[in-house]
Amino acid sequence: MSVNNLQIRTDGRLRHFLSTEGLNRGLLTEILDTAESFAGVAEQSVKKVPLLRGKTIVNLFFEASTRTRTTFELAAKRLSADVLNINIGASATVKGETLLDTLRNLQAMHVDMFVVRHADSGTAHFIARHVLPHVSVINAGDGRHAHPTQAMLDMFTIRREKGADFGRLSVAIVGDIANSRVARSQIHALNLLNTGDVRIIAPRTLIPSHIESLGVRVFHDLREGLRDADVVIMLRLQRERMKGVVLPSEHEYYQLYGLTEEKLSMAKPDITVMHPGPINRGVEMDSQVADGPRSVILQQVTYGIAVRMAVMSMAIQQKTPQDGDA
Amino acid sequence: MPKTSIKISGGRLIDPCNQIDGLFDLYVVDGRIAAIGTAPDGFSENIELDARGLVVTPGLIDLCARLREPGQEHKASIDSECKAAAAGGITTLCCPPDTNPVIDTPAVVELIRHRAQQAGAARVVTLGALTRGLRGEQLSEMAALQQAGCVGVSNALKPLTSTLIERRTFEYAATFGLTVFLHADDAALSANGCIHEGQLSTRLGLPGIPQAAETVAVARDLALIQQTGVRAHFCRLTTQPAVRMVARAQFDGVPVSADVAIPNLYLSELDTIEFGADYHFIPPLRTQEDREGLREGLLSGTLSALCSDHQPHEPDAKLAPFPATEPGASGVDSLLSLTLKLVEDRQTLLPAAIARVTSGPAKILNIPYGDLAVGRVADICIFDPHSSWRLDETSMNSQGKNTPFRGWEMPGRVRYTLRDGQIIFSSETS
Numbered sequence: 001m002s003v004n005n006l007q008i009r010t011d012g013r014l015r016h017f018l019s020t021e022g023l024n025r026g027l028l029t030e031i032l033d034t035a036e037s038f039a040g041v042a043e044q045s046v047k048k049v050p051l052l053r054g055k056t057i058v059n060l061f062f063e064a065s066t067r068t069r070t071t072f073e074l075a076a077k078r079l080s081a082d083v084l085n086i087n088i089g090a091s092a093t094v095k096g097e098t099l100l101d102t103l104r105n106l107q108a109m110h111v112d113m114f115v116v117r118h119a120d121s122g123t124a125h126f127i128a129r130h131v132l133p134h135v136s137v138i139n140a141g142d143g144r145h146a147h148p149t150q151a152m153l154d155m156f157t158i159r160r161e162k163g164a165d166f167g168r169l170s171v172a173i174v175g176d177i178a179n180s181r182v183a184r185s186q187i188h189a190l191n192l193l194n195t196g197d198v199r200i201i202a203p204r205t206l207i208p209s210h211i212e213s214l215g216v217r218v219f220h221d222l223r224e225g226l227r228d229a230d231v232v233i234m235l236r237l238q239r240e241r242m243k244g245v246v247l248p249s250e251h252e253y254y255q256l257y258g259l260t261e262e263k264l265s266m267a268k269p270d271i272t273v274m275h276p277g278p279i280n281r282g283v284e285m286d287s288q289v290a291d292g293p294r295s296v297i298l299q300q301v302t303y304g305i306a307v308r309m310a311v312m313s314m315a316i317q318q319k320t321p322q323d324g325d326a
Numbered sequence: 327m328p329k330t331s332i333k334i335s336g337g338r339l340i341d342p343c344n345q346i347d348g349l350f351d352l353y354v355v356d357g358r359i360a361a362i363g364t365a366p367d368g369f370s371e372n373i374e375l376d377a378r379g380l381v382v383t384p385g386l387i388d389l390c391a392r393l394r395e396p397g398q399e400h401k402a403s404i405d406s407e408c409k410a411a412a413a414g415g416i417t418t419l420c421c422p423p424d425t426n427p428v429i430d431t432p433a434v435v436e437l438i439r440h441r442a443q444q445a446g447a448a449r450v451v452t453l454g455a456l457t458r459g460l461r462g463e464q465l466s467e468m469a470a471l472q473q474a475g476c477v478g479v480s481n482a483l484k485p486l487t488s489t490l491i492e493r494r495t496f497e498y499a500a501t502f503g504l505t506v507f508l509h510a511d512d513a514a515l516s517a518n519g520c521i522h523e524g525q526l527s528t529r530l531g532l533p534g535i536p537q538a539a540e541t542v543a544v545a546r547d548l549a550l551i552q553q554t555g556v557r558a559h560f561c562r563l564t565t566q567p568a569v570r571m572v573a574r575a576q577f578d579g580v581p582v583s584a585d586v587a588i589p590n591l592y593l594s595e596l597d598t599i600e601f602g603a604d605y606h607f608i609p610p611l612r613t614q615e616d617r618e619g620l621r622e623g624l625l626s627g628t629l630s631a632l633c634s635d636h637q638p639h640e641p642d643a644k645l646a647p648f649p650a651t652e653p654g655a656s657g658v659d660s661l662l663s664l665t666l667k668l669v670e671d672r673q674t675l676l677p678a679a680i681a682r683v684t685s686g687p688a689k690i691l692n693i694p695y696g697d698l699a700v701g702r703v704a705d706i707c708i709f710d711p712h713s714s715w716r717l718d719e720t721s722m723n724s725q726g727k728n729t730p731f732r733g734w735e736m737p738g739r740v741r742y743t744l745r746d747g748q749i750i751f752s753s754e755t756s
Contacts (some may be wrong), residue, residue, distance in 0.1 A: 006600075021529070034516030100645055120647035121531040122601035143649070181531055208528040209536075 006128050014314045016137040018129045019146040020188040026325040028155065028192050034310035035156050035303070041078060042305060051313050052081035055112040059085045060102075061140070062118040065278065067301070068140050068150070072115050075308035081112075099123075100130060107132055113316055114138070121145035121181075136315040138308075144181050150276055151185030153191060153307040157300050158231055161272045166190065169198040172225050172267075173216075174257060175235030175284060177210045180247075182236055182276050191215045201225035202257065222257050228313055229267040233274045234284045250283050259285035264294070272296055330372050330747060331355050333365070336513075339392075341384060342681035343688075343697035352382055357747030361700060375742055377708055383680050384696050385417025385705030385745060386660055387687040389585050389633035390561065390655070391451065392706040393419070397426025397435060402638040403724040404441040404450065409657040410723035412751040413487035415707035415740040418695055419448050419636075419658070420687070422507075423455040424482035430455035430466045432474035446742075447750045451693060453480045453507055456495050460478040462486040466497050475731020477691045480560070483608065485513035489546060489591025496554040501672060505557045505692065508547050511609065513537035520649045522595040522610040523676035530601065532649060535610050537565050544568045548575050553581055559690050562635055564609045566619025573628040576597035583690050584628065586620045588664045589655055593617070595732055603644040603651035604730040607617065624682060625674055631686040636662040656726035660717055662709065663736035670737050676711075693715060704747035713739035 005022050009015045014027060041049055057076045061069055069085065076083045086313045088102075106114070113136045118122050121143030128137040130163065141147040162169055171190055176198050177183045191214070199221045200211065211218060219225030236282060247253050264271060273285070273295045281287050290297060332354040339350040346362070353369055358400065359364045367739040388411065390469060394402040411419050423429035429438070435452050442450035447576050454471030458464045458477045468479055479499050486492045516539035521527045523534025544560065548571065551558045563569055563584050572584045590605060594614045598605045605611060623629040637654025644651050665683050667677050688696025695705050714737050719727045743751035 097645070118647065120649045122649070123647040125601045126647045142531075142647075144533075146531065184529075184531055209523055209534070210528050211523040213525050214529065 002207060006125065006144065012093055012309070016124075016181070017148055017311050017315055018124045018128055018136065018137065018139045020148045020151050020185045020192065022144070023192065025192050025194070028152070028189060030308050031152050031307065032159055032315065034314060035152075035306040038093065038263045038306040038309040039303065041309070042302070048078050048080055050080045052076070052316060054080040055316055056110065056310065057081045057083050057113045057115060058084065058106055058111050059107070059140075060117070062086075062088045062116075065117055065140070068117065069305045071301070071306055072140060073304050075312060078305065078308055079313055081312070103127060107135060111135060113312065117141045119143055125189070129190050130184060135164065138315060141181055144179050144184070146183040146185045148189075149304070149308050150310055153304040154186055154233060154274060154276070154301060155189050156307050156326060157274060157296055160232060160299075160303070166193040167196040168296055169195050169196055169230045170199065170228060171231040171233065172199040172261070172284045173230045173233045173235065174222065174225070175203045176206045176237050177202050177235070178206050179238070180235050182231045182283050184214070187214045187216055199225050199229070203247070222259075222263055224265045226266040228262060229271055229277045231272045231274065232259065232267065234326065236276060236278065237280060237284055238309045239280065247293065254283055258283060259289050261288055261292070264289060270294070274300060327354055332370060332744070332747065333369075333374045334377050334382055334706070334708065335374060335387050335530070339382045339698070339734070341678050341698040342677045343384075343668060343685035344699055346698070347677050352698065352706070354706075354747045357704055359698055359700050359702050359704050360452060361534040362478045362698065376403050379710065379712070381676075382709050383707050383709075384684040384698055385707050385743060386415050386662060386683045387418040387420070387693075387696050388416050388636065388683070388692070389420050389631050389656060389687045389690065390422055391419040391634060391636035391658060392638065393421055393438075393636060395425070395441065396434065400549050401559065401640050401643070405437065406725040407636070407658065408445040408450065409639065410440055410449035410725070412743045412745070413723045413740060414658045415662045415709060415749075417705035417743060418446050418693070418744040419450050419705070420452055420477070420691060421452050423453050423480055424460060424484065428460050429453065429454050429476070430458055430460070430471070431697065432470055435471065435474040435476055436727045446744070449745055451475070451691060453478045454507060454610055455479065456481040456499070457486065457491065457700040460484040460499065462491060465495055466505055468498055469502055472502050472504055475510070477693055480507035480561070483509050483511070485511070487608055489550065492499070492665050493550050494552060496550055496556040496558070499627070500556040502553055503557070505559055505690070509561050509562050510540045510543035510563065511546060512539045512542040515542060520606060520608070520653070522612045524595055525599055526595045530598070531555055533610045537567065539569050540565050540609065541728040544571050544591070548580065549643035552580055554580070557581045559751070561585045562590070562609060562633070563588055563620065563623070563629065564612045564616060565648070566616045569619050569628055570625035571622070573623070573626070576628060578657050583630050584623075585687070586624060586629045586630035586631055586632055587659060588657060588698075589635070589730060590617065590620055591624070591632070591668070592655070592664065597730065598648075601648045602730070603685050604648070604654060604655065604732070605647055606653045607663055608653040616658065618739050621673055625678075630682065632665055632682040633687065634658050636724070639728045640722050641727070644728050655729050656722065656724045657729070659724055660729070660731055661721045662737055662740065663715075663738050664706070666711065668738070703707075704744055705729040706742070708742040709740045711738055715739055
């Protein structure tokens with residue numbers, strides 16, 4: 001399937017960051033390397049670099065978000081950009097014309113980048129197709145489609161924990177794959193980075209059709225799926241799904257798919273436990289695991305800022321990212 | 327009307343219904359076919375149309391065209407679409423009942439007929455609502471709708487609230503010999519979906535419509551068709567298994583027919599890869615296997631008609647994130663050409679292809695058009711099979727320019743369209 005790639009400039013550099021799908025290993029590695037260079041910035045007493053001084057970044061959120069929006073805002077500020085937060089309630093029905101009009105109005109104010117979150121899959125692509133040539137779009141989550149910066153911060157975390165050779169890793173993703181934009185972006189990123197074994201673990205009601213075509217092995221039994229795994233990523237399960245037609249109860253889900261020390265014993269002893277947060281303790285995993293020595297859940301949040309700084313600095317029209325390395 | 331006599335001379339006459347395919351002159355007197363081959367006694371033409379090198383067929387019948395009037399005149403009008411249809415060789419359009427107001431009263435039927443007459447182009451026949459307001463709860467006044475001229479009844483894409491109401495609507499329609507036009511869709515299974523559930527829906531994270539949404543409905547509908555004995559037609563099938571189920575039912579003698587929309591013969595779910603809103607259809611584009619199954623169904627005759635499923639939109643309707651865009655494509659401009667393309671692609675022979683857009687839909691609608699028998703009203707399409715054109719916004723006559731076929735080279739160019747023996751389109755004057 002050929003993809004007319006909106007995301008990459010003719011010279012191969014990042015233009016927009018809409019999805020990990022359609023990118024290449026070189027670009028993903030560049031994001032991780034650039035993020036590595038920014039990770040140090042946060043530890044300095046002055047947490048700013050002047051890379052995007054004079055640039056204007058708009059966080060355009062059509063869906064509620066606290067953590068993602070905050071880390072994007074912090075990332076932009078640490079790059080010395082001016083940041084504008086626009087929250088358009090999820091309840092407000094946003095029609096096409098309104099969305100395009102909103103966009104055009106903001107562009108008229110000489111914006112350089114949009115960070116977009118929207119409940120409809122494909123929104124970031126749609127916006128990227130309609131922005132002016134100098135404007136970049138970063139997808140901060142569109143429907144169930146993609147959440148590429150979350151996936152990249154997870155890749156960053158894995159690389160820090162396990163080293164750069166993804167080829168020898170077994171990574172298991174557990175939970176609501178069907179409704180997860182994070183899982184889709186993770187799967188593409190893991191495969192682009194040549195991960196040896198990508199597994200998903202969930203009951204059939206949470207697995208979308210033809211998922212194997214994305215390059216994963218499917219398991220329905222958590223213990224079996226965790227066998228000798230190096231990394232396990234637990235997905236957030238929306239509570240409302242628990243009482244719907246896809247799952248009978250929290251209790252049964254926890255019994256079957258909740259991560260406990262006992263189930264973790266199937267995996268490699270040094271397994272890394274990840275979660276994009278916020279955690280439903282006692283549903284997706286028990287507190288012992290979440291707060292245990294193998295959990296890197298809080299590091300993920302910290303790394304999120306460096307990764308978003310990397311993506312923003314690479315996508316925005318400017319000098320090559322190497323020039324930006326402090 | 328003054329007495330007119332038209333001689334259409336030297337063309338290749340194809341009338342699939344009467345198994346005619348050859349070089350014959352065609353004589354039209356007073357709006358009706360007067361003779362084929364030899365002039366009728368005392369014939370002298372006022373008009374002679376030179377059809378040498380051209381193909382002469384019955385005027386096309388499009389089983390489903392949204393004209394957007396009444397209710398959505400910002401998208402198109404009866405006038406604009408009837409004229410666009412005429413330019414595409416179409417002489418009869420069938421309008422489904424999901425207008426606003428819904429076609430559930432004789433007044434709306436009358437309004438549409440009146441506007442179509444004013445347009446003086448393609449004729450419009452209507453399907454009445456199966457339930458009042460298409461709400462799926464209460465029978466519509468079918469006898470009154472039939473008397474007003476509706477050629478069948480349908481609930482369009484709206485669901486019925488229960489299998490009981492479905493049964494009763496079938497029984498009531500059967501009382502008057504009305505055909506029910508069904509969109510096979512299990513509303514609970516397709517809820518919120520905007521693309522085929524499969525590889526692409528998973529990749530793009532778009533809510534999917536499973537194949538079973540169609541097959542479950544076909545199975546249920548077939549059971550009730552057999553129970554009630556109503557004559558039924560499945561509109562716009564999209565899946566291979568559904569075609570097989572209908573073929574089996576036909577074999578068993580169940581009075582059921584089916585059609586397919588043009589886009590489903592040429593496109594598949596894979597075309598949506600870049601969230602292209604022009605590929606947003608309800609029911610959706612399915613898999614490549616389904617597309618092959620539909621082509622086979624068309625060849626074997628299980629699907630006896632091909633329609634444009636014409637849905638013109640204003641540009642804004644497609645300018646939004648994929649799930650928020652309106653489904654459907656504008657199609658009357660390309661119905662003939664994309665039918666001819668099947669012949670070009672060696673899928674079928676010309677007479678068989680023409681049958682699917684003339685006598686096939688005429689039989690489904692039970693209307694006295696779609697063939698060139700002596701005595702029939704003269705609905706005629708004359709086209710140049712060797713000429714082609716490129717589909718784009720300037721070559722489209724429909725007010726809606728939304729199409730997934732933009733840039734395609736289209737075989738066949740309409741020269742003349744006659745309805746009731748009157749020239750409603752001529753490429754010379756357009």
